[in-house]
Amino acid sequence: MIQPDSAPRSVRQAPDTVADLGEFGLIAAIQAELPPGDLAIVGAGDDAAVVRAADGRVVASTDLLIEGRHFRRDWSSASDIGVKAAAQNLADIAAMGAFPTALLFGLAIPGDLATAWVLELTRGMVAECGRAEAFIAGGDISSADSIMLAMTALGDLTGARPVTRAGARPGDVIAVSGPVGRSAAGLALLQAGVMSPAGTGPRDLADLVAAHLRPQPDYSAGPLAATAGATAMIDISDGLVQDLGHIAVASGVGIDIQTAKLPGIEVLTTAATMLGTDRLAWALTGGEDHALAAAFPERQAVPATWTVIGKARGGDGIFLDSARWTGAGGWDHFRKPGSMQAG
Amino acid sequence: MIQPDSAPRSVRQAPDTVADLGEFGLIAAIQAELPPGDLAIVGAGDDAAVVRAADGRVVASTDLLIEGRHFRRDWSSASDIGVKAAAQNLADIAAMGAFPTALLFGLAIPGDLATAWVLELTRGMVAECGRAEAFIAGGDISSADSIMLAMTALGDLTGARPVTRAGARPGDVIAVSGPVGRSAAGLALLQAGVMSPAGTGPRDLADLVAAHLRPQPDYSAGPLAATAGATAMIDISDGLVQDLGHIAVASGVGIDIQTAKLPGIEVLTTAATMLGTDRLAWALTGGEDHALAAAFPERQAVPATWTVIGKARGGDGIFLDSARWTGAGGWDHFRKPGSMQAG
Numbered sequence: 001m002i003q004p005d006s007a008p009r010s011v012r013q014a015p016d017t018v019a020d021l022g023e024f025g026l027i028a029a030i031q032a033e034l035p036p037g038d039l040a041i042v043g044a045g046d047d048a049a050v051v052r053a054a055d056g057r058v059v060a061s062t063d064l065l066i067e068g069r070h071f072r073r074d075w076s077s078a079s080d081i082g083v084k085a086a087a088q089n090l091a092d093i094a095a096m097g098a099f100p101t102a103l104l105f106g107l108a109i110p111g112d113l114a115t116a117w118v119l120e121l122t123r124g125m126v127a128e129c130g131r132a133e134a135f136i137a138g139g140d141i142s143s144a145d146s147i148m149l150a151m152t153a154l155g156d157l158t159g160a161r162p163v164t165r166a167g168a169r170p171g172d173v174i175a176v177s178g179p180v181g182r183s184a185a186g187l188a189l190l191q192a193g194v195m196s197p198a199g200t201g202p203r204d205l206a207d208l209v210a211a212h213l214r215p216q217p218d219y220s221a222g223p224l225a226a227t228a229g230a231t232a233m234i235d236i237s238d239g240l241v242q243d244l245g246h247i248a249v250a251s252g253v254g255i256d257i258q259t260a261k262l263p264g265i266e267v268l269t270t271a272a273t274m275l276g277t278d279r280l281a282w283a284l285t286g287g288e289d290h291a292l293a294a295a296f297p298e299r300q301a302v303p304a305t306w307t308v309i310g311k312a313r314g315g316d317g318i319f320l321d322s323a324r325w326t327g328a329g330g331w332d333h334f335r336k337p338g339s340m341q342a343g
Numbered sequence: 344m345i346q347p348d349s350a351p352r353s354v355r356q357a358p359d360t361v362a363d364l365g366e367f368g369l370i371a372a373i374q375a376e377l378p379p380g381d382l383a384i385v386g387a388g389d390d391a392a393v394v395r396a397a398d399g400r401v402v403a404s405t406d407l408l409i410e411g412r413h414f415r416r417d418w419s420s421a422s423d424i425g426v427k428a429a430a431q432n433l434a435d436i437a438a439m440g441a442f443p444t445a446l447l448f449g450l451a452i453p454g455d456l457a458t459a460w461v462l463e464l465t466r467g468m469v470a471e472c473g474r475a476e477a478f479i480a481g482g483d484i485s486s487a488d489s490i491m492l493a494m495t496a497l498g499d500l501t502g503a504r505p506v507t508r509a510g511a512r513p514g515d516v517i518a519v520s521g522p523v524g525r526s527a528a529g530l531a532l533l534q535a536g537v538m539s540p541a542g543t544g545p546r547d548l549a550d551l552v553a554a555h556l557r558p559q560p561d562y563s564a565g566p567l568a569a570t571a572g573a574t575a576m577i578d579i580s581d582g583l584v585q586d587l588g589h590i591a592v593a594s595g596v597g598i599d600i601q602t603a604k605l606p607g608i609e610v611l612t613t614a615a616t617m618l619g620t621d622r623l624a625w626a627l628t629g630g631e632d633h634a635l636a637a638a639f640p641e642r643q644a645v646p647a648t649w650t651v652i653g654k655a656r657g658g659d660g661i662f663l664d665s666a667r668w669t670g671a672g673g674w675d676h677f678r679k680p681g682s683m684q685a686g
Binding site for chain 1: 385390398400401402404435439447449451482491496497507576
């Protein structure tokens, strides 16, 4: 049962619920939170938005976030949820080598939800769009028994070829644009009750919790990799092994990961020791880091901000330090997360 | 509680549930239903799709459909739901004067749902995209307690200016692209138990039920109106009065509807008599017909397939046969539907 009055970390700026305000009142209140977007020709508030696509192509991706599965209101503020929903969707645009341009959102909410919560969520989406230099082009709201967000991001390739999952060749260098496993570690700390969502406590642990609640992808890493000649690229949303597995299958190659090279694994040590967990499991199968993984034709092509972690090879499959990975890869929404069973 | 085994009119082609298949198995099965789209540069199956937008702009709209609010599985087959979800979203593209090009969908479903149901839903979306000459560019699936669809349609203005809600001027002629009130009448027949979802019974009543379950918008009506010089346009999704009210507010005009001219109202007579309802209420406040309403600078400009129903005037508000409408207009997702209180 939804209890909007008990939602923590939510600034109550209006006493009313979304049912008090009504659909059109709520839409107007949300629109008042949106800055005018310079990419919009016609923005939110009509049947559809018109977004510039000067390239003659548009990149588009869609994502769902469901309360209890992708976020918890006792862990995430409305702003956190807005940031995360926008970030995971905009990162998919970057993973094609494109610049995010616009975001559309669908918001299913119960009528007794506080209007202030919805406006704080909107501000989170607006803030993350600002980081990505995108704007909110439109949305839809509906009543529902629980909260669900549907996000669609659009992007511009600015003349570049899209970088798919299917271009890696044997011999290519595999690199990632940022640390992996931090979101999974943050989630584990919250699940164990070791850390509170407010992030009070040791700074290194608080950073992991923040990485889970409020991911801040480097959107420029995608277009940078495309310009540098990346042959394949993916957003690490389901876990490094699983997502590199997608590149391996789509490209028809094997991929060997050198585990000692995984960036950011040292910051997982304290949390892993505290919880009696293998930090490598977080780095390999933890989802939602929203760093990018890509293949490059040679080491010299890898941008300075990226970290080389392995190599593509002939054959198929994922290898850890030359041993074939036989475990499950990461997160499957209809199954339990895969366990560490490296072979 | 979801009972996939009791879903009527659903062809069970596979005994398995989506949980049996797993997220990636289900994605692969859905992808196998998608025809290759000639507008796709990169289609479903990567982080994002790349869609042609030769115009240099892209039209984008998003919609939510939630089980129990927008559809019922005992009334609608999976195919019906796929058709309706696609149709209502693609109609928003036409309402800007654009041609639909692509559809992205988010699908939240319980793990015990039959895979066959999801594939039938997909076929419904594919069929309606085919009618609109659009293709399915991507999607996301997630487990959830109940079924929710999030649709995002993209479209191409092919060089035309977008027709917003905000361009109508006093003296403009108001017209609609098709009959109104049929979906509301069909819904009332289902709610009263007079008609079954299978539509057996008198043909005129069955047509109303079909209009509710499986709307078939004329997507070409939007670009046609734009070419003809339409000054404002909207998809009639919430009810004629409410949607013309949006044009009136956005354009700063009043709109006078001549009720005798509403197209298709005669086909509502039998159902209205049977249910003791005012057929005009359905035509004025019933939603989901997905005909378009538009303003044209003169009667000669109105395309032959459109029907003139009134005129824009100075001032504000909606008038029925010169009397100001003071009732609620149609459907509000957080309030009850408006009642007939024309004044």
